Amino acid sequence: MFFLDTNILVYAWDAKDQRKQSIARNLIRRALVGEGVVSQQVLGELAAVLLHRMKPAGPASEVLLALDSLASIRLVPSGAGVVRRAMEAVTSFGIHFYDGLVVASAERGGCATLYSEDLNHGQSYFGVELVNPFLPDDAVASHQRRNSRVGVVVGPPAPGEAA
Numbered sequence: 001m002f003f004l005d006t007n008i009l010v011y012a013w014d015a016k017d018q019r020k021q022s023i024a025r026n027l028i029r030r031a032l033v034g035e036g037v038v039s040q041q042v043l044g045e046l047a048a049v050l051l052h053r054m055k056p057a058g059p060a061s062e063v064l065l066a067l068d069s070l071a072s073i074r075l076v077p078s079g080a081g082v083v084r085r086a087m088e089a090v091t092s093f094g095i096h097f098y099d100g101l102v103v104a105s106a107e108r109g110g111c112a113t114l115y116s117e118d119l120n121h122g123q124s125y126f127g128v129e130l131v132n133p134f135l136p137d138d139a140v141a142s143h144q145r146r147n148s149r150v151g152v153v154v155g156p157p158a159p160g161e162a163a
Contacts, residue, residue, distance in 0.1 A: 001110050001111045002113040003036065003039075003114045004028070008028070009070070013054070023133050038070070042102065076106075076109035078105065092126075093125060103119075103128060113128065
């Protein structure tokens with residue numbers, strides 16, 4: 001199981017970088033069939049970016065369509081325990097609070113992997129390993145090989161591998 005951070009979702013709607021868009025869309029496809037999860041925070045941040053930060057900004061009707069297209073991705077429940085764990089992430093790892101919420105949600109969702117462009121590629125946060133899928137293919141493939149030896153495969157499939 002993996003967790004998708006907001007930046008992954010944003011790249012799926014941002015055509016400025018075709019490579020990142022393709023990677024993001026592949027991860028979303030995997031999440032839509034049950035391999036990945038998101039949180040309410042991530043969906044809220046996506047809506048805010050699409051409404052206010054994208055150039056041109058998306059009309060509310062298009063943002064609703066975007067959210068509807070993600071509706072079958074399992075949502076990790078939030079609560080006071082996630083907020084407390086986020087604070088523990090802040091103190092343990094020196095990360096920002098909202099990044100801590102993402103880490104705490106990924107942990108609550110039972111995820112082995114957190115896909116994000118933020119934070120440190122390869123670092124484990126409470127047993128959830130962060131993978132930046134936008135790094136050059138050789139860096140991600142090297143990370144996959146290193147982790148597959150212990151039975152954990154992370155990252156998008158290498159060229160020629162089945163998804």
